[in-house]
Structures are given as structure tokens and as C-alpha cells.
Amino acid sequence: MMTGDDYRASLRDGRRIFYDGELVEDVTVHPRMQGSVDLIAAGYDAYVEQGPDAFAAAYTAPRSSEELRARLDLLTKWDTSLVTTLESLAALRTAAGRIGETEVPYGHRMEAYIEWCQENDVRCVQTLTDAKGHRDRSIADQDDPDVFTRVVEQRPDGVVIRGAKLHISAAAITHEMVVMPTKKMKTGEEPWAIACAIPVNAPGVTVLNASISPRLEELEEHPYSKTRSMPEGFVVFEDVFVPNERIFLNGEVEHSATFAHSLGLWQRAGGIAHMAKNYDLLIGLARLLAEANGTERIGHVKDKIAEMVIHATLVRSGLEAAITNVTTTPEGWVTPSELYTNAAKFFGAREFPRMLSLIHDIGGGSIVTAPLPGDLANPETRPLVEKYMRTMEGVSGEYRTRLFHAVRDITASDFGGWWQVTVSISGGGLYAQKLITMKHYDMNHAKELALEAAGLQRFNR
Numbered sequence: 164m165m166t167g168d169d170y171r172a173s174l175r176d177g178r179r180i181f182y183d184g185e186l187v188e189d190v191t192v193h194p195r196m197q198g199s200v201d202l203i204a205a206g207y208d209a210y211v212e213q214g215p216d217a218f219a220a221a222y223t224a225p226r227s228s229e230e231l232r233a234r235l236d237l238l239t240k241w242d243t244s245l246v247t248t249l250e251s252l253a254a255l256r257t258a259a260g261r262i263g264e265t266e267v268p269y270g271h272r273m274e275a276y277i278e279w280c281q282e283n284d285v286r287c288v289q290t291l292t293d294a295k296g297h298r299d300r301s302i303a304d305q306d307d308p309d310v311f312t313r314v315v316e317q318r319p320d321g322v323v324i325r326g327a328k329l330h331i332s333a334a335a336i337t338h339e340m341v342v343m344p345t346k347k348m349k350t351g352e353e354p355w356a357i358a359c360a361i362p363v364n365a366p367g368v369t370v371l372n373a374s375i376s377p378r379l380e381e382l383e384e385h386p387y388s389k390t391r392s393m394p395e396g397f398v399v400f401e402d403v404f405v406p407n408e409r410i411f412l413n414g415e416v417e418h419s420a421t422f423a424h425s426l427g428l429w430q431r432a433g434g435i436a437h438m439a440k441n442y443d444l445l446i447g448l449a450r451l452l453a454e455a456n457g458t459e460r461i462g463h464v465k466d467k468i469a470e471m472v473i474h475a476t477l478v479r480s481g482l483e484a485a486i487t488n489v490t491t492t493p494e495g496w497v498t499p500s501e502l503y504t505n506a507a508k509f510f511g512a513r514e515f516p517r518m519l520s521l522i523h524d525i526g527g528g529s530i531v532t533a534p535l536p537g538d539l540a541n542p543e544t545r546p547l548v549e550k551y552m553r554t555m556e557g558v559s560g561e562y563r564t565r566l567f568h569a570v571r572d573i574t575a576s577d578f579g580g581w582w583q584v585t586v587s588i589s590g591g592g593l594y595a596q597k598l599i600t601m602k603h604y605d606m607n608h609a610k611e612l613a614l615e616a617a618g619l620q621r622f623n624r
């Protein structure tokens with residue numbers, strides 16, 4: 164197992180990383196990435212302390228609802244590298260099972276790769292979303308064929324790929340990219356049906372980054388996001404060679420959607436596990452704000468918190484239903500229910516802005532205007548903050564100001580905006596969840612009930 168320092172050293176491997184137009188010499192000390200690297204390094208150290216099996220759950224398939232629950236609980240951690248490793252490899256394993264036997268032993272390659280990742284204690288990222296060009300055109304009609312990642316050369320020992328994968332969380336500070344086709348490819352689109360694994364430092368890979376990580380001088384004002392932000396990677400492949408043993412699909416268009424569907428399931432299951440926990444967090448913050456403001460007994464405030472509790476409970480119900488109603492593969496692995504996972508993810512994502520609006524309504528304007536930590540530190544301004552932010556015995560000016568900082572950081576800062584977009588978009592937009600929910604909903608059962616209620620016979624169309 165790697166220690167935190169081994170992990171830091173492993174990132175100094177010649178990778179080509181940019182931040183805001185500048186080449187980054189060493190990601191481990193970059194002001195917008197160091198905090199994220201430290202978070203992952205702390206995770207490595209914690210796993211070393213717990214022993215060799217501590218991280219094994221990220222690499223092995225769950226075999227029961229209880230094991231699935233434990234995996235999904237792991238996904239609620241903010242160490243994104245752990246989440247992306249677990250989800251990428253779970254998606255590969257699910258895809259291997261769904262693809263079954265083909266002429267090429269893809270299933271065996273994927274299993275061997277998962278074992279290699281475990282043996283080398285590396286972290287992987289899910290590398291699916293292409294640039295995609297004009298959204299309403301087929302690949303053949305795009306101005307530039309590279310807007311979907313494709314094979315540009317077949318060689319006896321592997322392939323050469325070109326393209327870009329966007330929004331790849333933590334790519335700059337992890338080791339391996341699990342590359343998958345972003346959508347279903349059709350006959351004629353074989354070069355784009357490519358799944359493979361590529362090291363972040365492979366020749367031809369460039370990663371541009373964006374991050375909502377607070378600047379080092381603003382950490383105190385961001386008690387939450389300072390340990391929970393990851394760089395989002397804009398990954399470009401400029402003729403990158405991939406050896407045969409790392410190729411998991413190469414032209415078999417009939418299997419191209421399998422990867423996206425498998426990853427989508429795990430991403431959304433992770434998403435609702437996260438949401439269930441964070442909806443509770445938002446309720447806790449709303450209640451603390453009401454108590455600090457002295458409004459917790461006022462009717463409309465109680466009603467708003469009750470509404471938040473209903474939303475949180477419904478998201479958690481969906482998560483519980485997804486964990487309980489698992490599908491078991493022929494190998495004995497379990498996967499969460501597609502129906503409940505997608506319905507809960509849709510509901511939770513749609514209601515998230517409502518949750519934020521309720522907490523803002525309860526908290527008031529100081530969420531965005533409360534004086535800054537420096538005003539608490541300066542003896543000249545501190546008494547002013549203490550005097551006018553205090554509300555009652557037990558609620559000091561400092562306590563209430565810092566509570567507002569936390570709520571600002573979580574819901575109304577760069578992080579808050581990032582979070583809102585992420586809840587809605589990651590794992591596919593709301594429409595994608597509707598499509599999968601409809602695919603798995605038992606419409607015939609609903610129609611039978613309706614026919615029986617109406618006293619009618621089914622007519623044939």
C-alpha cells in the first residue's frame with residue numbers, strides 16, 4: 164500500500180497538467196490543487212494504518228445488500244479519488260459481466276486490470292464524457308470527428324486514440340483513466356467504440372483544470388469546501404498509444420452503450436447515497452440557523468423544515484429501495500436497482516434547488532453578507548461583530564457569524580454553485596434519469612390495474 168507521501172511522489176511522473184493557462188510543474192504544491200492532493204494523501208495514510216484490506220472494498224464486487232450498503236457508504240466520502248476508483252472499477256466489472264463472451268477476452272482483461280489497480284494501490288478516474296460537438300448531430304455529421312474520442316490507428320500491439328474527455332473529476336491528481344464510450348455507437352461508428360485504460364502521464368495526454376477550491380488565504384471562510392474540492396479535468400488525447408492488454412472494447416458497437424449504462428448506474432447510486440447524507444446536513448444547518456435566529460418556533464419556519472425533512476426522507480427511501488431490490492449477476496455480484504436508483508436521483512436532483520431556497524429563506528441575508536474571519540480577528544472590529552451578530556444567551560456573535568460562513572460556503576459560494584450544477588448534471592442530466600426509470604418501470608402492471616378499475620378488457624393494437 165502507498166503512504167500519503169508515496170502517493171505525492173507518484174504524481175511527480177512527468178504528467179502534463181495546466182492550470183489557468185500555466186503548465187504546472189508539481190501538482191502536489193499547486194495553490195489550487197495542494198488541498199485536494201493532501202485530502203487524498205490523508206486517505207492513503209488512513210488506509211495504511213487500517214491494514215492491507217482497508218481499501219479492498221473499492222476493488223471488489225459486493226455480494227449482498229449489506230455489502231452494497233457498505234460500498235455506497237464509502238461513496239459518500241469526499242475523497243473523490245476513492246469514489247471515482249470505486250465507481251470506475253465497479254462499472255468495468257458490471258460491463259464485463261454484461262458483455263459476456265466475445266472473440267476478444269475483454270472480460271478477462273478488465274478483471275486483470277482491476278487486480279493490477281489493487282496490487283499497485285492506484286486511483287482511477289471515470290473518463291466517459293466526450294466534447295460531443297453539436298448535440299443534435301450524428302458523429303458522421305460533426306465538423307470535427309475528434310469531438311468523440313476515436314481510434315485513429317490500429318496496430319498489432321494496440322491502438323492510437325485521439326479526442327477529449329471533459330469534466331473528468333480529479334484526473335490531474337490520480338493515476339489511471341478508465342476511458343469508455345460516452346454513448347451508444349452504431350454500425351459505421353466502430354472507431355468511436357473504444358474503451359481502455361490510460362495512465363495520466365502517458366505521452367500525448369494533456370489535462371487542463373478548473374477548480375472551485377478556495378484560495379489558500381480564504382480557507383477559514385470556507386470551513387467545508389476547503390477539504391472537499393477536486394480539480395475538474397479537461398483531458399485531451401493527442402494520438403495516445405494504448406497497448407492491447409489495456410483495451411476493453413475496440414469497434415464492437417453492439418456493446419458500446421454497456422459501459423455508459425454500467426457507469427451511470429454506479430454514479431447515480433453514489434449520487435443518491437451522497438444526497439441522502441447531504442439532505443440531512445442541509446436540514447441540520449437549517450435548524451441551527453433557525454435556533455440561532457430565534458425563529459425555530461415560528462409556524463412558517465417549522466413548515467419549511469418539515470418540507471425539507473419530507474424531501475430528505477424520500478431520497479433516503481429511494482436509496483434504501485435501491486439497496487434492497489438488487490440485481491444479482493451470474494457471478495453472484497449485486498448491483499443496485501436501476502428503477503429506484505434513477506427515480507431517486509431524479510427526484511433528489513430536481514428538489515435540490517428547493518432545499519437551498521428553503522435554507523436561504525430560513526437563514527436570511529447574513530448567509531452572503533456576514534462579516535469575514537478577519538473582522539473577528541481584528542480587535543477593532545471584533546466587538547462590533549460580537550455585539551450585532553449576537554442574538555441571545557448561548558448564541559454569541561462569533562458562533563452565529565461562523566455558522567453563516569459555513570452555510571455560505573456550502574450553499575452560496577463557488578462551491579455552492581458547483582454543487583448545484585453537479586447534483587443536476589453529474590451522472591447525466593435529469594432527462595437521462597427519466598429515460599432509465601421509464602425503461603425499468605412496470606407499465607403493464609399499471610395498465611392492468613387501470614383496466615381492472617375501469618372494468619375493461621385489454622384491446623390489441
Ligand SMILES: Cc1cc2nc3c(=O)[nH]c(=O)nc-3n(C[C@H](O)[C@H](O)[C@H](O)COP(=O)(O)OP(=O)(O)OC[C@H]3O[C@@H](n4cnc5c(N)ncnc54)[C@H](O)[C@@H]3O)c2cc1C
Pocket residue numbers: 247288289290291292295298299329330331332395584585588589590591592593594595
Ligand atoms: C462537477 C462535474 C463532475 C463530473 N465528473 C465527471 C467525471 O468524472 N467523468 C465523466 O466522464 N464525466 C463527468 N461529468 C460529466 C457529466 O456526466 C456530464 O456533464 C453530463 O453527462 C452532461 O453532459 P454535458 O455536460 O456535455 O452536457 P450536455 O450533453 O450538453 O447536456 C446539457 C443538456 O442538453 C441535453 N441534451 C444534450 N444532448 C442532447 C440530445 N442529443 N438529445 C436530447 N437532449 C440533449 C441534456 O439532457 C442536458 O439537459 C461531470 C460533470 C460535472 C458537472
